[in-house]
Amino acid sequence: MEIPVIDFSKLNGDKRGDTMALLHKACEKWGCFMVENHEIDTQLMEKVKKLINAYYEENLKESFYQSEIAKRLEKQQNTSDIDWESAFFIWHRPTSNINEIPNLSQELCETMDEYIAQLLKLAEKLSELMSENVDYMKKAFSGSKGPAVGTKVAKYPECPRPELVKGLREHTDAGGIILLLQDDKVPGLEFFKDGNWVQIPPSKNNAIFVNTGDQVEVLTNGLYKSVVHRVMPHKNGSRISIATFYNPIGDAIISPAPKLLYPTNFHFGDYLKLYGTTKFAEKAPRFESMKNMTNAHKNILPSN
Numbered sequence: 324m325e326i327p328v329i330d331f332s333k334l335n336g337d338k339r340g341d342t343m344a345l346l347h348k349a350c351e352k353w354g355c356f357m358v359e360n361h362e363i364d365t366q367l368m369e370k371v372k373k374l375i376n377a378y379y380e381e382n383l384k385e386s387f388y389q390s391e392i393a394k395r396l397e398k399q400q401n402t403s404d405i406d407w408e409s410a411f412f413i414w415h416r417p418t419s420n421i422n423e424i425p426n427l428s429q430e431l432c433e434t435m436d437e438y439i440a441q442l443l444k445l446a447e448k449l450s451e452l453m454s455e456n457v458d459y460m461k462k463a464f465s466g467s468k469g470p471a472v473g474t475k476v477a478k479y480p481e482c483p484r485p486e487l488v489k490g491l492r493e494h495t496d497a498g499g500i501i502l503l504l505q506d507d508k509v510p511g512l513e514f515f516k517d518g519n520w521v522q523i524p525p526s527k528n529n530a531i532f533v534n535t536g537d538q539v540e541v542l543t544n545g546l547y548k549s550v551v552h553r554v555m556p557h558k559n560g561s562r563i564s565i566a567t568f569y570n571p572i573g574d575a576i577i578s579p580a581p582k583l584l585y586p587t588n589f590h591f592g593d594y595l596k597l598y599g600t601t602k603f604a605e606k607a608p609r610f611e612s613m614k615n616m617t618n619a620h621k622n623i624l625p626s627n
């Protein structure tokens with residue numbers, strides 16, 4: 324199973340309809356996808372990873388291997404409630420706390436700020452595109468105070484006994500849209516799809532990996548899913564993961580789009596065509612098919 328790849332360069336030409344349909348399908352069926360040609364400066368992305376890796380080596384690595392987590396693994400005690408992870412969190416919006424994080428160099432703070440500013444444009448674009456596909460979502464992220472944006476910076480350190488512990492236990496994400504800058508060599512991220520764990524490959528060429536959180540599932544009335552995922556640790560190589568959360572602000576009121584019980588704006592001819600093959604079946608699945616069909620139609624209309 325190949326995870327969907329959305330090529331953002333195709334949004335501005337005659338492939339826009341197909342690309343929107345692909346995005347819609349990815350959100351519906353996968354809850355995650357890769358974004359290529361996102362227009363974020365790739366040199367900047369490389370610099371973020373390099374500086375974070377150096378920060379981990381200098382400030383976090385030693386204490387991680389001396390931590391309670393490492394001791395529990397060494398003694399082979401219960402590891403079902405721990406994560407083999409060394410992480411910290413940075414808030415960017417509405418207010419930034421980046422200058423309060425111990426030992427972050429000025430260069431790293433500035434590089435991160437620059438990266439987040441570019442990434443936010445991609446997040447806004449994605450929320451616009453998703454809203455275009457499902458009519459509703461953008462409002463929740465762009466209230467008068469704007470979105471809440473934070474980054475979980477994590478390393479999944481080399482693990483001597485990867486069979487005994489998870490890098491990060493399985494979960495869904497709480498918020499909105501998650502944009503991940505991740506390792507280009509070490510794998511580990513896995514998404515649960517159709518009863519199987521699907522391995523997300525390392526990001527080549529600085530593709531951004533995107534997944535949607537619980538609020539997107541609520542806002543879209545379950546149409547777009549927040550999908551269970553986890554991180555597996557590795558014996559050789561530690562994986563970098565810089566996950567930026569584009570969330571509604573804390574006091575945003577979240578409620579689902581009014582659920583459409585019946586399909587709208589369809590051609591009767593399309594209905595008849597479907598009816599011809601489903602006449603003696605239940606009518607509810609037929610209505611459902613029409614709803615899906617009208618959604619698909621929406622995707623191929625040119626936007627203005």
Ligand SMILES: [Fe+2]
Pocket residue numbers: 494495496552
């Ligand atoms: Fe997550």
